[in-house]
Amino acid sequence: MQPKTRQLAKGAAVGLLAIILISLVVVVWVAYSGAYNVAATQDHQPIVRWTLETTMKNSVSDRAGAVQTPVLNDAMVAGGAVRYQAMCEHCHGGPGVEKSEWAQGMLPQPPHLPDVVSEWKSNEVFWLAKHGVRMSGMPAFGPTHSDDELWEITAFVMRLPGMTTSEYARFDTGDSAGQGH
Ligand code: HEC
Structure with a gap:
């Protein structure tokens, strides 16, 4: 692999990992914060x-x-x-x-x-x-x-x-x- 290609691949991997981590944090935050309304009187988004x-x-x-x-x-x-x-x-x-x-x-x-x-x-x-x-x-x-x-x-x-x-x-x-x- 060319050094430049290797650097691009590394950047993409880091970006992907960051997205996965942020998604996980959002899921955990939604679950623990009580922010999501589960009432049967209001439909989902x-x-x-x-x-x-x-x-x-x-x-x-x-x-x-x-x-x-x-x-x-x-x-x-x-x-x-x-x-x-x-x-x-x-x-x-x-x-x-x-x-x-x-x-x-x-x-x-x-x-x-x-x-x-x-x-x-x-x-x-x-x-x-x-x-x-x-x-x-x-x-x-x-x-x-x-x-x-x-x-x-x-x-x-x-x-x-x-x-x-x-x-x-x-x-x-x-x-x-x-x-x-
Ligand atoms: C306690 C209430 C309840 C009972 C009792 C019940 N259902 Fe349902 N049924 C639902 C709900 C709520 C949905 C919608 C599910 C969804 O949209 O995800 C549904 C969906 C359905 C659907 C799909 C219809 C559609 O277009 O969404 C069929 C077919 C169905 N039920 C058949 C039956 C049959 C046959 C029985 C009896 C053996 C039965 N159900 C008993 C609540 C009930």
Whole structure:
């Protein structure tokens, strides 16, 4: 290496080290100073929110890509309805049903699933229900539910976008009255 090139390389290494050190100091300062507001009444800075949302979407679709979707039939939809109304409706609502009052105070807001499900594939909904989303309030149901149960919920969730208020309410009886029709 020429002496000049060597000097340039040394300068770049020192610069890089300084940037890493400064970043570390900033991270430690933010963690210890209490300067960052974690209140659920105030959203992250737009850049932080964008980073979290984009990371979440790509993380889910990347991991869900390996999950094989079974055939989702009407019997599964009916089974999933009962579970959805017991475990998901509080946060995500349903056709004609708003989320619970307490869920309105969450940040990020759990989206009204009938409006957003079409943005997701079945295996991604299954993955989300199974693994949840860390630090967002979206729980993981995998530790407490079998894959079969989670596919039933997925089958039901995938039907939400076209479902009318009365169709949704019919599932609510918990008996066989609303199943399959
Ligand atoms: C305690 C509240 C809560 C419960 C209960 C809950 N979720 Fe969520 N869910 C969330 C939150 C909050 C998000 C948004 C996560 C984010 O944006 O990072 C979310 C996101 C999702 C998404 C992605 C939607 C999108 O576009 O962001 C799906 C799909 C989903 N949940 C499915 C379910 C299913 C299925 C159930 C029931 C088995 C369920 N959730 C139960 C809070 C909840």
